[in-house]
Amino acid sequence: MIAVLMGGNSAEREVSLNSGNAVYDALKNQGVECFKFNWHGNNLAKLWVQDFDKAFIVLHGRGGEDGYIQRQLEQHNIAYTGSNAIASQQCMNKATTKDIWQQHNLPLSSSILVKVGQQTPNINFPLPWAVKPILEGSSVGISKVETTEALNKALELAWQYDEIALVEQWIEGSEYTVAILNGKPLPVIQIKINQGFYDYESKYLSNDTQYLCPCGLSNADEKELQKIAMQAFTAMGAKTWGRVDFILDRDNTPYLLEINTVPGMTSHSLMPMAAQAQGISFDALVLAILNNE
Structure with missing residues (x-):
């Protein structure tokens, strides 16, 4: 039995609920026994009385991506998807992430x-x-x-x-993202917005944001981004799945922005889009994350 953990009490609660419902439906479609658990931040006692073998974490932001829920599950000896508590905590903290990436000589802005x-x-x-x-x-x-x-x-x-x-x-340029699934980078996506920058509205509410896959880079540049993304992901100790975001300046020099250890899984989300470009359906993606393979 799989518990699909969604909701949370971060600024990304609504996105998590959308992601969680999509993951739950995908598991159900494939005959996986599962249930939804809508976490509110203070109702975990209700989770521990349920009978389940593994948690599929679809909690975005604080509580879900910062190691908190991972630690709770570890203390109850319950397996879960994605990165462990320590890696999650480090990846969530932008300052820690930049420190670790700097130690690995990865490309960063000042x-x-x-x-x-x-x-x-x-x-x-x-x-x-x-x-x-x-x-x-x-x-x-x-x-x-x-x-x-x-x-x-x-x-x-x-x-x-x-x-x-x-x-x-602030680096003026184009945004790109590299999703990673079970040790391999997926095709790069370019994010094109009409105005401003890739903020919350552009990510989840706007229908004007364009996602280009193929991304428009040369084969060599795309491979270089994928290589840096894998180095960045590995340096953080991240596991199974995630997404590494970049900006390329006008000379096509890449700069790392951040890493997501529980990327969105909604209709607007980039991880499923990259998987689709690789020929991996949404249902197959969910199963690959669940089974770590």
Whole structure:
């Protein structure tokens, strides 16, 4: 029996519910015995009284991707999908992720951390800047800062979600993502938006965002991105499935943005799209994640 864990109490609750329902339907379609568990953040006691062998984690953001639910399952000796608690915690924290990637000489933009209440330090890399909370997903709380005067407002927004904000050099260019499934990269997807940047609305609400697969890169450039994505994924200790996001500047130089250990599984989601391009149906993708093969 499989428990499909969805919901949670993060900013991405609604997306998780959509993802979870899609995963549940896919398992049911294939005759897998399963049930849905809508986690609210404080009702885990109801999960432990259920009889199940493995959890399929489809919780996005805090609680689901930061190692918390993974630790709870480990303490109850229950198997689960995806990365373990330590890797999940490290991948969720943008500052930790950048530190680890830097140690592995992976391509990154310049950045600093600013703690709530701390005097803003001098920033020695050029405008514009991206300001983001270090522990949110789905581009929640992110601002693009074009003038030094606008920095404080952006920090205040980021601090609503976390007491530490990451300020990094904004790289103008095109966004790409590489999904990874069981040790292999899937075809690269280019994300094209009409205006602004790839924020929450572009990801989940807009029908104007375009996803290009084939991604439009040369074969060599696509392979290079896939190679860096695998290095980034492995460096973090991530397992089974995930997604590594990039931006390529106007010279096609890649910069790593972030890693997702429980990517979206909705109709707008990139992981299923990349799998489809590889000839893997949604149902087959769900089964591959469940069985780690």
